[in-house]
Amino acid sequence: MNPWLLIPIFALISLMIFRHWIARSALSLHGSRQLLRELSLYGTHLKLSAFYLWHVGALIAVIGFGTMFDLRAAYILILCIAAFLQIPAALTWHAMYRDEEYRFFQLTSFLQQLVAVFKIHPKIYQALGECINQTDGALAEDVEAWISNLDHGTPAQQSCEDFLQNHPHFIVANLIRLMMFAEEYGGDKHVEGLEMIQDDIEDWIDDTVTLKQNQRGLRNRILMLCGMAMLIAMMSQNMLLKTGLAIDELFRETSVFIFLMAIQLTILMAQKVIASPWISDEEKLWRS
Amino acid sequence: MAILICNLLLILISFGYRSKIKGWIVTHGMESDYRTCCRIVGETQPEYRMAKRWDRTVKSMPILMLSVFFKNQLLIQLILVCILIYRYESDYLSLRAKTRRLKSQIRYQFPIYLRQIQVLLQNNTVVTSIDLSQHYAPSLFRAEVAYFVEQLRQRPQDINPYLDFLSFYQLPEIARAMKLIYRYNTVGQADSYHQLNRMIQSTSKWLREERISRKTNAQAAYQWWGMVPLFGVTLLFLSVMMNILMTMFGKGVSG
Numbered sequence: 256m257n258p259w260l261l262i263p264i265f266a267l268i269s270l271m272i273f274r275h276w277i278a279r280s281a282l283s284l285h286g287s288r289q290l291l292r293e294l295s296l297y298g299t300h301l302k303l304s305a306f307y308l309w310h311v312g313a314l315i316a317v318i319g320f321g322t323m324f325d326l327r328a329a330y331i332l333i334l335c336i337a338a339f340l341q342i343p344a345a346l347t348w349h350a351m352y353r354d355e356e357y358r359f360f361q362l363t364s365f366l367q368q369l370v371a372v373f374k375i376h377p378k379i380y381q382a383l384g385e386c387i388n389q390t391d392g393a394l395a396e397d398v399e400a401w402i403s404n405l406d407h408g409t410p411a412q413q414s415c416e417d418f419l420q421n422h423p424h425f426i427v428a429n430l431i432r433l434m435m436f437a438e439e440y441g442g443d444k445h446v447e448g449l450e451m452i453q454d455d456i457e458d459w460i461d462d463t464v465t466l467k468q469n470q471r472g473l474r475n476r477i478l479m480l481c482g483m484a485m486l487i488a489m490m491s492q493n494m495l496l497k498t499g500l501a502i503d504e505l506f507r508e509t510s511v512f513i514f515l516m517a518i519q520l521t522i523l524m525a526q527k528v529i530a531s532p533w534i535s536d537e538e539k540l541w542r543s
Numbered sequence: 544m545a546i547l548i549c550n551l552l553l554i555l556i557s558f559g560y561r562s563k564i565k566g567w568i569v570t571h572g573m574e575s576d577y578r579t580c581c582r583i584v585g586e587t588q589p590e591y592r593m594a595k596r597w598d599r600t601v602k603s604m605p606i607l608m609l610s611v612f613f614k615n616q617l618l619i620q621l622i623l624v625c626i627l628i629y630r631y632e633s634d635y636l637s638l639r640a641k642t643r644r645l646k647s648q649i650r651y652q653f654p655i656y657l658r659q660i661q662v663l664l665q666n667n668t669v670v671t672s673i674d675l676s677q678h679y680a681p682s683l684f685r686a687e688v689a690y691f692v693e694q695l696r697q698r699p700q701d702i703n704p705y706l707d708f709l710s711f712y713q714l715p716e717i718a719r720a721m722k723l724i725y726r727y728n729t730v731g732q733a734d735s736y737h738q739l740n741r742m743i744q745s746t747s748k749w750l751r752e753e754r755i756s757r758k759t760n761a762q763a764a765y766q767w768w769g770m771v772p773l774f775g776v777t778l779l780f781l782s783v784m785m786n787i788l789m790t791m792f793g794k795g796v797s798g
Contacts, residue, residue, distance in 0.1 A: 425655045428679060429662040436666040448665035451743055455658070458751055466758045473762060477769045484772030491780045501790045507783055514779045521771045528765045537651055537757065540679060 279343040281310045290343050298357060298392075299350035309346070313338040320515065323489060330512040337516065341523050348530035356467075358394070359533035362422060363460050365390050365398075366430060370453050374446065377437050380405050397421050411435050423540040426455050463533055470529045477525040481518050488514060546616050550607040557601050569593045574635055580642040582711045592634070600631040645683065649712055651757060652681040654750040657720055661743055669728035670695050684709060700729065716749060 279290035287306055294301055317338050321331035368389050372382040380402065387398045397418045404414035415431050430452050437445035492511070495502070557564065569590050581589040604627065610619040659679055663672035673692055680688040687709055694704035705725040709717050723742045727735050 480772045484776040488776045500787045506786050510782045514775045517775045524768045
């Protein structure tokens with residue numbers, strides 16, 4: 256089979272499967288800008304030059320490996336296109352990871368602070384007022400909206416509705432409900448409840464951080480395996496070629512090409528491992 | 544010929560005595576956990592579902608006649624019988640798969656719900672706490688919570704509503720938690736404090752275990768990606784070696 260024939264076939268399949276990433280790839284300037292805007296929404300501010308530098312780096316790596324494996328230009332070109340499509344996806348997942356991490360730690364430290372302040376002054380309004388300085392971004396807006404609702408005399412139950420809608424974790428709901436009961440009924444019965452919620456928050460942070468560390472470890476292990484596999488492939492190929500035995504060149508190049516494609520896909524999936532959300536959907540509250 | 548006659552007889556009997564066989568299957572052919580599975584997935588009429596299962600299988604029976612058109616009739620007959628058995632069993636298998644999924648979901652959602660009750664218990668009685676928890680109960684068992692609340696209003700001191708709550712899931716953790724809540728409701732003030740603390744501790748442990756096991760399972764799927772480079776390099780080496788050997792032998796034979 257003529258390897259040049261693979262290019263249009265590959266292009267068509269890519270267009271169908273990766274149309275979302277193609278629209279945001281470096282192949283289009285408008286798409287690149289759109290991607291950078293999306294990344295900035297996740298708090299990752301990347302310059303257009305840095306974005307293209309990533310592509311140049313990927314191109315150098317692919318061409319370097321392609322040349323080392325003695326691949327023909329058609330295959331190297333396909334691998335370059337694949338790398339171009341992977342970069343927007345990998346950058347987006349990385350930005351999502353950073354954003355989720357930031358939001359997770361911000362929310363948990365806000366909750367810890369809220370519990371600590373509420374233990375001393377069991378009034379929601381005062382506790383929120385004291386803790387708002389610890390927040391920024393979307394969380395600060397949500398807390399401000401909550402305080403503003405209380406300022407306007409909205410009943411306590413309804414004042415936190417928007418906050419719960421945006422942060423529907425069960426620990427958040429438990430804390431809010433306990434604070435409301437404490438404020439309504441008074442007494443010191445709520446203190447042990449607050450201790451329990453504090454323990455829950457600490458467990459939540461511990462478990463999530465440990466799991467995220469495991470995920471990062473897994474990603475690094477996969478990347479290391481990719482590197483080792485490429486090294487072994489290169490060594491074994493050089494060894495076989497040096498024996499001087501006759502080999503079907505097209506078959507060898509196609510095998511190496513498929514192998515490199517698999518490695519590229521594995522590197523992409525390794526990046527996706529860490530893109531899973533920090534706040535699990537299964538722990539989010541079910542609202543009636 | 545014998546296979547053809549057997550198949551014809553089988554199909555005629557199946558269609559002729561369709562309702563009688565169906566009645567027998569519904570009464571005696573139901574798997575031991577079929578009703579429980581139906582209860583969990585919310586299927587209210589297991590008998591109707593069983594009947595439909597049989598009807599679907601009977602409708603597919605004429606495919607047995609296909610075996611006569613093949614050379615190796617016995618083998619084809621065996622394959623077709625297996626297809627029919629699978630057609631009959633597929634409903635049960637999918638029911639079991641769904642049940643397993645729901646059970647695993649409830650193992651995670653129940654301790655979260657229990658935690659909400661424990662928070663409400665700080666300022667309320669058991670019955671009021673469960674009543675208040677209705678609005679935040681998982682959709683998976685919200686109807687059961689509503690029924691439980693209704694039962695508690697009628698007989699607040701009775702243990703049976705507690706034991707019956709989600710009992711069809713047959714999960715010992717839920718039964719234990721419900722017994723603890725009942726005990727908390729009935730024992731004296733000093734002892735109840737001790738009971739609540741024990742319950743809180745066990746729920747914390749349960750919640751963490753479920754959280755970790757869920758995440759680990761989700762991560763396990765990605766671990767297989769680590770095998771791709773290893774398999775890749777092995778296959779690459781083998782294929783190139785094979786190609787060299789083929790080229791060598793090919794030349795030898797033709798030369």
